[in-house]
Amino acid sequence: MIDVALLGIIRRWYIRDRISIREIARRLDISRNTVRRYIRSDVSEPAYPARRSPSSLDDFTAKLSAWLSADAVKSRKQRRTLKQMFLDLRELGYEGSYDRVAAFSRQWKVGQMERVKSASKSTRIEEKKGDYKIPLHEFTKHALLGEYAYFNAHSSLVACNLFDISSADPREHFLASLVVAYLHSNAPLLDNDGFVAGQALISEMLRHGFFEDQIRHALRKLATKRLIETPHAHYRELPVDDHELPDQFHYRATSVGIYHIRYWSASFAFLDAVSTDTPIFDDDARAEVVKYAASFDIEKRYRKADRFRRYLETQWHAFSFNENYYNFVELLAAQDHTFTAVKTVIDRGALQPRR
Structure with a gap:
């Protein structure tokens, strides 16, 4: 039986985007023979939406989607097989077939691919002069801000404010980054799966x-x-009581964490977003960040982010951190081009302040 929705995706990728059969099979987690069968099929894609009939899976799609989302960020060794998810659904009362679960999984993966493709398109922010506008990567914006105009630690889909603190200690601005960097380095003693003991x-x-x-x-x-x-996704999937110490678990850095400390946390977009969410212990720096906190004007945002960047660099030097696995100053230098790009546009007078 041909799934017309899947048919459209496969033909678009193969004919328009010239993606190989092997790659399509990998993306959709189906065999190459199945991909070939869809490409050669005589079935035409309908110009109208298919009729939706009730399914025995309907009551379980939210649960299955949550499982698929959780597994998407795990390593291959940690993921459950679709067969295991099917058996787990049976334990919850699902009485339908495995094929229906497999079909839902394929469509879910297609949807994820389409969302990533859509989010990867550049959009343009409002500050402009004439016909020129600054491109802003919509995925980065959405990952940082979620549904809000400003960074909110609870609503941001992906971003974590690495510089936030839990006590009145500016040294703590760098604790989160040091933890992730240490776990990603060759310094700690690892177990067979690459995890580090919490006590260590x-x-x-x-x-x-x-x-x-x-x-x-x-x-x-x-x-x-x-x-x-952790090996069993404590805190993220398995709730942990507040009285239980995190010392008992083993940890390793994720790709999300590594991206934060290597590419994101010193960039203009990130520092611009989290500057107003971070306690600042220097009066002058705090006053300038607060002054421009509510502005969408690109020049004022640049001043705010640059002042916050200089504040963090000063704090880094003040505490004389000296570790091979993390150097904040080198990270700032590596991401300086993100500030230079914005500053170049401002210096050209391409943008004017909002009135």
């Missing part, structure tokens, strides 16, 4: 002058936001 991780951070409460707060936050993970 805490000992390393104590060596930098942090307190146990600060470290534990960071571990809980990072695990909840998927920047680090």
Whole structure:
């Protein structure tokens, strides 16, 4: 039986986008013979939506979607097979067939691919002069801000404010980054699956002058936001009581966490977003960030982000962190081009302040 929705995706990828049969099969998790069968099929794609009939899976699609989403960010070894998900649904009362679950999984993956493709298109922000506008990557914007105009730690879909603190200690601005960087480095002793014992991780951070409460707060936050993970996804999927110490678990950095510390956290977009969400211990720096906090004007946003960047660099030097696995100054230098790009546009007078 030919699934016309899947047929449209496969033909579009193969004919228009010139994606190979092997790659299409990998993306959709189906065999290459199945891809060939869809490409050669005489079935035409309808110009109208297919009629929707009730399905025995309807009551379980939310649960299945949640499982598929959770598995999407796990390593291959940690993921459940679709067969296991089918059996778990049976335990919850699902009485339908495995084929229906497999079909839903394929459509879910297609939907994810289409959303990523759509989100990857550049959009344009409003500040402009004449016909010129600054491109803004919509995926980055949505990942940072969620549905809000400003960064909100609870609504941001992916981003985690690495510079936020739990105590009145500016040293803590760098604790989260140091944790992720340490887990990603060759410094710690790893188990067979690449995890580091919580006690060893805490000992390393104590060596930098942090307190146990600060470290534990960071571990809980990072695990909840998927920047680090335990073997069984504690905090993210398995709730952990507040009285239970995170010391007992093992951790490793995720791809989300690595992206934060290597590419994102020193960029203009990230610092612009989180500057107003971070306690600042320098009066002048705090006053300038607060002054421009509510503005959408690109020049004022640049001043705000640049002042916050200089504040963080000063704090980094003040505490003399000296570790091979993380150097904030080098990260700033690597992402300086993101500030230069914005500054170049401002200097050309391409943008005018809003009135």
